[in-house]
Amino acid sequence: MKYKKTYKAYIKLKKSKQEDFYNEHTAEIILFESAKKYLKEHLGESKTLAISKWETEVTTLKKEKKSLYNQILEIREEVEQAEKVKTCIEQLQENSKELKQSKNKDFQL
Template identity: 85%
Template sequence: MEKKGIATDKGNINREIKHQNMILREISRRIKALLNWIRGIGKEEKVENENIKSTLPTKENLLSVLENLIRKNADKNNADLEKYIESYQLLKEKNITSINQLKESITDLRDKNYKTTRALKDTEKKIDDRTQLVDQSEKYLKYKDIYKAYTKLKKREQEDFYNEHTAELILFESAKKYLKEQLGESKTLAISKWKSEVANLKKEKKSLYNQILEIREEVE
């Protein structure tokens, strides 16, 4: 269907997952870049009258360092200046004044991203599981009567009946096998309950996805 230009639910889901994974990879990349930036920012400050680079102490006022870098680059109007100003404004807004605070902030973001990502993937699996239960249950009920009619026929009549209803019988047997694997001996098909759970899980997924987008904004 997708090849013919007709969108399918599965195709839409796959595209959505692909897009989510792209965002998650981008978040990881940006967090890594921030950590590398932390390690390198102290090297921007050269020791006065010496041609060597210093290491920024973890408790040194980061805003003061950036102020110095902004002043030194004020007349250059280059990309570095824009980067320093943007960093200064962001850190001031978040009240981050030291390397330690910045590291803690980024670590918190990384942990939050990991937990939210795990929760998102767990929720997606639950949605898929419930959706499969609903789908297979509906097929089971839809073709149950055809299967019953087939089993009641005499053996010599079954072949013609099977040839006429091959697709329906295969779908029924497949659904029956799946439901037995998932539900065991239980014969209760809680379709309404599962549909309700899917609806709630989709809301939960949307909330988690929005959290992922918020994390991305924080590391931009």
């Protein structure tokens, strides 16, 4: 509520002077109105923040984030192993093709 004083001054002005004041302090007024709207949506009729509720939510979200990150690490490891297996299979296929080609050349001789 950094711009509350500016907003109050804007509201107290007569309609004829509000436009000029608004043009001079557009950013502050818009920021204040946005913050006011956000708080009204999230607080409802209550005028106070439930900080303990938010702290609990933050703790829960941090635990969830850590769990998801661990899952990401496991998946990355699985992908890495799968890529190694894929590389080995491709090498075996190449070796198999080379062996077939060399056998065909031996038979042709």
